[in-house]
Amino acid sequence: MHKITFRFLIITFWCSVLLLTLYGPKIRQKDFQENSITVFTWGDIFDPSIIESFEKETGIRVHLNYYSANEELLVKLKATKAEGYDLIVPSDYAVRLLRREQLLQPLDKSKIHFWKDLNPVLLNLPYDTKNAFSIPFSWEIFGFGVDKDYFAGHELPESWRLIFDKNFINYRIGMVNDPIDATEFASMYLYGPQFKKANLQQQKEITHLLKEQHKWVEVYANFRTDYLLATKNCPVVVSSSSYIWRTMRLVPFVRFVIPKEGTFITIENLCIPKASKKQDLVYRFMNYLYRTESSAKHFSTFGFFPSTIHTDQWPDLDPMASKLIHATPEEFGHYRFLHEDDLPEATLRNLWVEVKTQ
Amino acid sequence: MKPITALARTANLTLVASTYLFLYVPLIVLLVFSFNSTPFPAPWTSFTWRWYHELFSSGPLWEAFRNSLIIALSSTFISITAGALLIFYATQGGRIGKALVLFYGNLIIPEVVLAVSLLGFFSLASIPLGLATLILAHTLLGLGFVIPLIYARFQELDHRLHEASLVLGATPLQTFFKVTLPLLRPTMITTALLVFIISFDDFVLSYFCAGSSAQTLSLYILSMLRSGISPIVNALTAILLILSSALVLIFFSLRSRTKLF
Amino acid sequence: MAKRECGAVREMKKIFLFRDYPFAIGIPAIIFQMLFFYLPLAILVVGSFIAFGEEGRLQGFTLEKLLFFMRAPYFKVIGYSLLLASGNALLCFLIAYPLAYYLAFRGKRIKNILLFLLIVPFWTNFLLHVYAWFFVLERQGFLNIFLQKLGLIHEPIAFLNSLFSVMVMMVYYYLPFMVLPIYSSLEKFDTRLIEASYDLGASWRQTMKKVLLPLSSRSIKTGFFLVYIPSFGEFAIPELMGGDRQMFVGSVVAHYILGDTTGSLGAAFTLISCCALIISATIWFKLIDYLLKRCVK
Secondary structure (H helix, E strand, O other): OOHHHHHHHHHHHHHHHHHHHHHHHHHOOOOOOOOEEEEEEEOOOOOHHHHHHHHHHHOOEEEEEEEOOHHHHHHHHHHHOOOOOOEEOOEHHHHHHHHHOOOEOOOOHHHOOOHHHEOHHHOOOHHHOOOOOOEEEEEEEEEEEEEHHHHOOOOOOOOOHHHHOOOOOOOOEEEOOOHHHHHHHHHHHHHOOOOOOOOHHHHHHHHHHHHHHHOOEEEEOOOOHHHHHHOOOOOEEEEEHHHHHHHHHHOOOEEEEOOOOOOEEEEEEEEOEOOOOOHHHHHHHHHHHOOHHHHHHHHHHHOOEEOEOOOOOOOOOOHHHHHHHOOOHHHHHOOEEOOOOOOOHHHHHHHHHHHHOO | OOOOOHHHHHHHHHHHHHHHHHHHHHHHHHHHHOOEOOOOOOOOOOEOOHHHHHHHHOHHHHHHHHHHHHHHHHHHHHHHHHHHHHHHHHHOOOOOOOHHHHHHHHHHOOHHHHHHHHHHHHHHOOOOOOHHHHHHHHHHHHHHHHHHHHHHHHHHOOHHHHHHHHHOOOOHHHHHHHHHHHHHHHHHHHHHHHHHHHHHHOOHHHHHHOOOOOOOHHHHHHHHHHOOOOHHHHHHHHHHHHHHHHHHHHHHHHHHHHOOO | OOOOOOHHHHHHOOOHHHHOHHHHHHOHHHHHHHHHHHHHHHHHHHHOOEEEOHHHOEEEEOOHHHHHOOOHHHHHHHHHHHHHHHHHHHHHHHHHHHHHHHHHHHOOOOHHHHHHHHHHHHOOOHHHHHHHHHHHHOOOOHHHHHHHHOOOOOOOOOOOOOHHHHHHHHHHHHHHHHHHHHHHHHHOOOHHHHHHHHHOOOOHHHHHHHHHHHHOHHHHHHHHHHHHHHHHOOOHHHHHHHOOOOOOHHHHHHHHHOOOOOHHHHHHHHHHHHHHHHHHHHHHHHHHHHHHHHHHO
16 A cells, blocks of 8 residues: 555544544433433522422432523524523523524413413513513612712712713722623713614714723723622622622622613523423423522522512512512613614724723 | 852842742732631631631532543643654654644744634534533643653653664564653653643633533632632632642652753 | 664565554644644634625635724734733843742752742642732732731722732743743853853853853743743733733733624734734844843943
8 A cells, every 4th residue: 555545544544533532522412311401591590409409309400501691602502503401591682682593492381380470570571572482580780889888978879970970980980891781881871761772973972981981990890799899999880780789798888779860671581492302391490490489599699680579478678679679660661671782793892992992 | 259249149039038928928818818717808807617618518619620630631641642652653763853843833822822723613613612622722732842842852862772672672662662661751750740730720721612511620710700709719729739739749759850950 | 763673573564554553653643733733723814814794605805804903902902912021021030030040059958949839839720829919919908908007008009900910910920931941041050150250350240241141041032932922912810900901912812702703803813913922022032132142242
């Protein structure tokens, strides 16, 4: 055999070995036992003790995989064509995108026992008008964690001015590290709660505002609310309510402030990917999750507002949370969702680089 | 008259001492506070083993630790083996001197570039991200160390030993296993230790190439850092320092035989 | 290297196949390298120039992606990274050289202990070091409390989330990379040259300048690049220690690469910054050579 042919064969052999090991996980079918479900979810939404008691009570094993952003969920689901997962927890706009890609299966309402317990303001929203594909699980509202001691005796405007008004701010703030959130907050401040997708001129103004804000930002971070407030590094931190509720439990001098002009909410929903065949097991899991004790436990651990409305039996529900949970439809109608109409991704990322490079 | 003035000597000594202080003060503070009963930022309250207990019962941490261990061991094994096989080829007269330059790139380019190009390659070829891809990435790093170091040592070996072995009737395979490898063993062990540590502590490659299914220790610590401060991390630092000291001791005991530095 | 096989092997060599088995065994390393290092790099380079139409179909050659980054913010980003890397390398050098000198020439009995102490933190996860520095530099951290107890300051200073904290951590992490090559070269240094220099009447400063430094130029350059090149792509330290207030090359690359539709833009920027890195590294190389030559004059 010719030397060159031989060498070529050897090279092909080794290449195939290498590629086989790499593609292996894809080819091999993940055969978990029949009596189990695979859940793809946020890192901090399901309390481990509730999962454990569910497993003990029903004998169904729950495999958890985590993501930290809706984009991750979308990319993964598109790549695997919705196979491999039995339950996912997308946010509001992600539900809309998933429906468009036809990656969800319609829900069988007869299997769901807790429908009457759900808060009606959370149902029939524009991203899934008949709730055919999603059930709201939890929600939170954006606002500020504020150090009461710092503002004692001073004016404390319940407004976006706390983070954007240069004439008022003489302290350092903690800001979100997401270009979409930041631009939408800026739009809210500049153009009021009815703002539309920013045109070119408005983009310039938003960029200008964010650049100015850069001077008094201590940290850009999505997750360090409790640390920044507890260590008194920043008297004002922009965050979502769940983080601030968790902080309030640890640190007594923190107060949650909702800007009066208007603010944003985000709702996490339970959906079943199209390719899942384990619907029965999933419905049993869902019914377990929405029990009163489970919902109460979730709120006390993670600070997310529940989607169920019967909170009278909940221990130690503080009045502010109760008021927010039992919002009237009119009050609720004032909240906006994020990502309703995004600017192109490249534009946003470029904007963010501009803001941070001074 | 001594050329080096006393002033210069003291200055040198002071600088060295302050450098070591600089290196160790954070670690000592961290260790001390790993026994504090209230989490930072509270000042010292009382002594407790509590955080160590929590550390040892934290499920996700041990999974991350296990993953990092698997990845580090695998990539070390693969790169050392590949290096050894390449040496075998060299012993049979294969001319790999020039091919060696191919491996310098792994350390010259910034890790970010390596991670980015691998990520692009994986998504283009639809290779699912996970343990396998991480092991592959770390092996690349490992090869960049293993091949140059082992080949350099190989060239220093006395080739008459090989010739003698062949003349005395051993097959090339036997020569390789009974003569070449034992001579290279100290270098291989020190290099393996080096690659193991680099892979175990690696952060950049894991950040880009891990996907959502493989959680490594670095990524786990990063998520804890991003979400605040927990004394469990202090306890973890203490444990890892002990581990690292043990490994460095092994490394040192072999150092004299390998002239690594 | 002479090959002298015994008779049995010579028989086997008659079959072509077997003659080449060392190749079959030895080649995986090279295949691995070509397939997973050079191929992805090539894809990266090529991908920066390709335009994709709807549904990801190839449309052709384009400079659009590269031109996207020809704007002020990105020049600033590259500039900052270059400054960070250069500053870090210089600081590391200033601290590392005296340390290596001491280890090689002075600390006879405690040399091994000192080396051991130097390497141990190096072999622990670097994120934990970031964490450790939080403890020290915090507003209520060790350093502030220490300075206040000493009466030097009355209000805590905000050390964190500034250029200072970023540089501290960078030097902390990269110091061993600079110390070890210089130390290994100084350890093998022929001390008779130093003695000769003193005998001929030179002061220690002159000896340093004309004898020690020039002759360790190779290791200085190695150390310099072991620090300079990775520092350029660093993004975790500025994010964690600097509050992510400033974007560097690594942060911009991560920002675009991990996005949904901007992956290839990230690749293009990687290419641009790599070019900047190579050019600047070459300039530094020449500069160091020139400076060391001037020392000898």
